[in-house]
Amino acid sequence: MSLSVRVIDSTNELFEAVLNLRALHLGENPAQEDEYERREALRDAFSYHLIYLDGADVVGTLRVTPLGHGLSFVERAVDVYAHFAVPTDAFDANRLVLDARYRGGRHLRTFLLHAAIWLRTNTHLRFISAICRQQLAALYIGLGGRVLSDEVTWATGQAERRYSWVYLELENVYHTVQGGKRNAIVFQ
Structure with missing residues (x-):
């Protein structure tokens, strides 16, 4: 088992595997958004x-x-300006997926720790916003986040879904996930 974390963009040859993993575990258009394909391609x-x-x-x-660019699902669902005075200092954490064989504390914590390290080192972003289902909200709370709202409702002509809106500070996530244990993983 040779584990590593890498940052790619949507033009990378590995991106097809990302799309396949998302489709397998999240399905297509989970929130039933209008113009989903166009919006998702932009995101x-x-x-x-x-x-x-x-x-x-x-x-x-x-x-x-x-x-701060109007691209994310969270910006369509809630008023981010009410909680982020400078939205461009924040990001929407979305499409978090782990293959079923890798679910569990160790892999998730390792992945999130190295994601936080990369974001701290390579971006100006400081705050995390996430619209998620309740199970994932519990994970984010465990990482030091707080729920801004448990009453986010997204209604389409086909369905209505309820979400939680969670806020985290990247620095706190880094320190919470890091704990005292070092993980043997390579960052590419």
Whole structure:
């Protein structure tokens, strides 16, 4: 098992594996957004894609979309300006997926730690916003986040879904996940 974390963009040859992993675990258009394909293509083009690799296989992915440009789902669902005075200092953490074989504390914590390290080192972003289902909100709370709202409702002509909106500070996530344990992982 040779684990590594890498940052790619939507033009990278590994991006097809990212899309396949998302489709397998999240489905297509999970929030039933209008113009989903167009919106998703824009989000993918303007986001960072952190991938978790086992050898050459993509086994995890996280998309990081900077706020303040109107591209992210969170900006469509809630008023980010109410909680982020300077939204361009924040990002939307979305499309967090781990292959079922890699779920569990160690892999998730390792992936998130190295994502936080890369974001701290390579971007100006300081705050995290996430619209998520309740199970994922619990994870973010465990990483030092706080729930801004448990009452985010996204309604389409086909369905209505309820979400939690979570806020985290990147520096706190880094320190919480890092703990005292070092993980043997390569960052590419």
